Amino acid sequence: MKRKEEIKHRAAGYIGLLMLVLVAFGSCRTPAGRTPGEVVDDATITTEVKARFFDESILGGIAISVNTFEGSVTLTGAVDNEEQRNRAELTARSVYGVRKVNDLLNVKKQ
Numbered sequence: 001m002k003r004k005e006e007i008k009h010r011a012a013g014y015i016g017l018l019m020l021v022l023v024a025f026g027s028c029r030t031p032a033g034r035t036p037g038e039v040v041d042d043a044t045i046t047t048e049v050k051a052r053f054f055d056e057s058i059l060g061g062i063a064i065s066v067n068t069f070e071g072s073v074t075l076t077g078a079v080d081n082e083e084q085r086n087r088a089e090l091t092a093r094s095v096y097g098v099r100k101v102n103d104l105l106n107v108k109k110q
Contacts, residue, residue, distance in 0.1 A: 041097060042068040048095045049073060058087050064105065066092070071099035078106045 046068045053059045053066075062084060064077040073092045079085045089103045 045095055045097045049092045052091045058084055064088055071097055073098050074102040076104045078108050080108055
């Protein structure tokens with residue numbers, strides 16, 4: 001009988017600990033009030049945009065910075081012409097999860 005009570009007591013302790021961990025992880029937020037999942041989603045979008053830029057021959061070798069916050073992608077840097085600028089914006093818009101693109105790219109003066 002004593003053994004069963006000891007097992008129940010341990011089980012209750014483990015369940016309590018598990019609930020505490022779940023509450024702690026569920027309430028984790030960044031200073032901006034975002035969950036870890038939202039931060040990972042933005043990082044995934046940034047990575048995908050950069051990968052697609054790399055695959056675009058017209059954008060090859062151009063340094064374009066990509067920053068994502070809450071699905072809003074900001075492009076900064078310099079491109080050689082309007083065609084590259086337009087392609088960069090269209091490519092970024094084509095990525096799943098992108099809500100908005102802020103095109104701050106500058107076209108170099110020739």
